[in-house]
Amino acid sequence: MEQSEFLEKNVFTGLTNINDGFDSENIYYFSEADFEIVLQRAEHFGLSIYGIEPWLNGEMFDVLSHDSFRKKATDPKWYNKAFSEFKKRQEGLAYAASYKVSKKLLERE
Template sequence: MEKTEFFEKNIFLNLKNLNDGFDSDSIPYFSESDFEIVLERIEKFGIGIYEIKPRLEGDFLDVKVNEDYRKKATDPKWYKRAFSDFKKQQPNLIYSGRYKVSDRLLNRNSTVSDEEVS
């Protein structure tokens, strides 16, 4: 399974992508409430985040990366803290992330999907 397909089926499912052309089409942005769901789902799957990028009305604000917090990309402490810091700083932001997903997880989900089809 490709990373994009995995994210569409497991992480971004039933969430609204708010990227209306202000950034690359391949980068989905989500409301604060939807991004909170993204964070919950990636934690469940053990996926990491290298960076979180918020925007306000299409304008880029700041970026926080796991190294700022001296944590691994897969450590939920850093991305929960970064998200909380952004929410305190400015309400109504929209968020994107750069994610780390292992090939093992992608392959495991491919196998499960293939078995379900058979």
């Protein structure tokens, strides 16, 4: 199974991709409520999240990565804290992230 297929089937399922063409069609963007679900599912599967990129009105708002928090990409503490910080700073953001699904998980599917 490919990483994109795994994400669509197990992480993004039932959620709305709000990328209406303002970025590459391969990048999924979610509302705050949906992105919270994405992070819960990522934690459940032990996925790596390398960076979170929120956008506001079609323009990049900011970006934070696991390096900013000196944590491993698989550590949910960093991405939950980053998400919390973004929510405090600005309402109505669209969220994207860079993910990695382990080979072991892909082979299991």
